[in-house]
Amino acid sequence: MQSIKTPKTAPSTIEELMQRARGLAGLSLGDLARAANIQIPANFKTQKGWTGQLIELWLGASAGSKPEQDFPELGVELKTLPLSYSNKPLETTYVCYAPLTNNTGVNWENSNVRNKLQRVLWLPVQGEREIPPAERIVGSPVLWQPNSHQNAQLQHDWEELMDMISLGQVERIDATVGSYLQLRPKAANGSVVTEAIGEDGQIIKTRPRGFYLRKNFTQDILESAFLG
DNA sequence: CGTTGATCATGC
């Protein structure tokens, strides 16, 4: 393995970001972890976000739990994407928390979903569970922006879901609603609750929800990128 | 076997 090192600063241009990302392609997560002196888990049962955090380190993303893009100055969100042997996504992609109350004035244009998805750097990684994390190979990065059709469908899904949330139907939303986006529980465990709007407009307690991208959608994104 | 709902680690 060559003498590559983790960057100490964020990339100042998208081209610099892409060069860093392309430099990771073909390397294993074990290569990257060892070079950064990071312990490698045998599986992800207790460290589900390990890959994403490792790649963030290697690309110089600003760590933190702020609800904004990974590279705010570049307007780029970073997402790792676990792929099967046939190069299809093995998991859905988390986008952001879903606001369940105080949504007056929130629209698609100023939504967190749109902000996050305006420009995404996808970094595919082998994801089959039988491949130990250390041996999983990083793929070629894909810089994506939604085309007009994708943007329209995302907006449609977002509006449908947010309408249901605002109309007190959050408990009637399951993961089948939405064609690109879906809404699913997002919490440390089942005892975590937050406020939402109930059927009669009253405040209720419910499990926090997050927006996710369906696998079929992220698969389309990858295929389009590699078909040119 | 694919999807939905549940869950894990971390920082504040």
Place this chain on the structure above:
DNA sequence: GCATGATCAACG
């Protein structure tokens, strides 16, 4: 509890 990074695993 919120928000980041996601994958796990029970179930239909």
